Amino acid sequence: MSKDNFLKGAAILGIAGVIVKILGAFYRIPLNNILGSEGIGYYQTAYPLYVLLLTISTSGFPVAVAKLVSEKNALGDHRGAHKVFKVAFLGMLIAGVLTSIFVFINAKGIVKGLANEDAYYALIALVPALFFVPIMSVFRGYFQGRQTMTPTAISQIVEQLFRVTMGLLLTYHLLDRGLPIAAGGASFGGSIGAIAGAITMIIIYIFQRGKIREEIKDSPRNEETVSKIIKDLLIIAIPITIGAAIVPIMNSIDTLLVFKRLESVGFSKAEANALFGQLTGHAQTLINLPLIFSTALAISLVPAVSIANTKKNYREIKNITSSGIRTTLLIGLPCAFGLFILAEPIIGLLYFKLSPEEIISTGEILSILSFGVIFLTLVQSLTAILQGLGKPLVPVANLAIGAVVKVFLTYTLTGIRSINVKGAAISTVTAYLIAALLDLAAVHKYTRLKFNTKEIFIKPFISSIGMALVAKLIHVSFINIIGDKLSTIIAIIIAAIIYFVLLIITGSLTYEDFKLLPKGDKIANKLIKLKLLKR
DSSP, X not given: OOHHHHHHHHHHHHHHHHHHXXXXXXXXXXXXXXXXXXXXXXXXXXXXXXXXXXXXXXXXXXXXXHHHHHHHHHTTOHHHXXXXXXXXXXXXXXXXXXXXXXXXXXXXXXXXXXXXXXXXXXXXXXXXXXXXXXXXXHHHHHHHHTTOOHHHHHHHHHHHHHXXXXXXXXXXXXXXXXXXXXXXXXXXXXXXXXXXXXXXXXXXXXXXXXXXXXXXXXXXXXXXXXHHHHHHHHHHHHHHHHHHHHHHHHHHHHHHHHHXXXXXXXXXXXXXXXXXXXXXXXXXXXXXXXXXXXXXXXXXXXXXXXXXXXXXXXXXXXXXXXXXXXXXXXHXXXXXXXXXXXXXXXXXHHOTTSOHHHHHHHHHHHHHHTTHHHHHHHHHHHHHHHHHTTOTHHHHHHHHHHHHHHHHHHHHHTTSTTTXXXXXXXXXXXXXXXXXXXXXXXXXXXXXXXXXXXXXXXXXXXXXXXXXXXXXXXXXXXXXXXXXXXXXXXXXXXXXXXXXXXXXXXXXXXXXXXXXXXXXXXXXXXXXXXXXXXX
């Protein structure tokens, strides 16, 4: 898989991610209005457990499937690649059955243990999703291993579309039966989405089956045993699953620490809850938005690096690694600086029902968390590179080190009244900074890549700083003329245009980058004629 192909794959998944996030935003706003705080409480009680169980059952195996399939296809062993898919499918089928039965049988006990028995319907409604999502994840991993990202993108959009439409319809229709049942309707929207996404992947597979059979015909018959495939899958999947579970577990511990430490320095339960809501409900949500693109890039990086590593093509490994890090910073840096420079105005724009004091407080939290975007996006891409190199335990260990530091800092800093919940934000940024630096050192060690500091770091940094300064200048200049909200919107739009211009001026964008865009080659050729771009 060439550098261009993996970037195209990332672009496809990135576009799908934007659509999915827009649909998700459309879903959460009316859902909050329909259910209110109480109903959303039932919904949110069930959702974290669902996410944790899905993380355990699906996070590692799609990556493992993609890696093994890409490696075997690179060697022309299409029969072996398809056997990996079949073995993984059976494994995920069993995982789906076990997790869904576990929740179905223990749902009442689970919600009772969470001291929220009215969340029963919201939890039980997610049982079908626990069965279908693992199945869907294997199909996605198989096609990603074949360097075909379109099936994953299509299924993501279909899944979210059904989740949003059916979830809202069911919630509204069941509202007369009480909030607990209506929250169950909202949850069941997720199950319907999972079923639709799985069916979409199966249909795509059926249409591709003829091509797959032709490839298998020409493949050698020296197949690996099922036990060997299972062993290879587990060797890759288990470390990734552990790594993926660290963040949700860390966040759960963090939640307990923040509340207890805030109360220990004199904040009431209501005040502690409000501060925690500002951190996780408002600021953290915005930090997650840039991850749409970095996650897409990471998914595309694993098979790309894996293929180059299988072929011992060290030059290609270095090219892909360098391009992956550069593209990550082209995403992470402007998002971080933009959120930092316009933190308070953005909070005021999006969460207009907050009081002025809450907007200021949440803006301060966001300004701290904004730097975490740089390190978190880097961690995602560097983790993918190390996984592709067959070193999945390295980023897990690095993230675990960051997590330990985070817990220590959260406990210490949130116990200082003047810092309070901002201490949790500082600890989050520090944790990902440590993990990113350790991952970067590991990538350098295993690839022997000499980083082109100017191309990878300095040019994106200069472009991002210039964009942020323009954004601040525009906002300050227009705020007294057209108001805070409109000036924020204009500042963001102009800043995006300025960033694009600065990328061209500094030479951060290449001809190959433009080829990823629709009709990008035509745009690039015009810029070359204007002597704004080099081929």
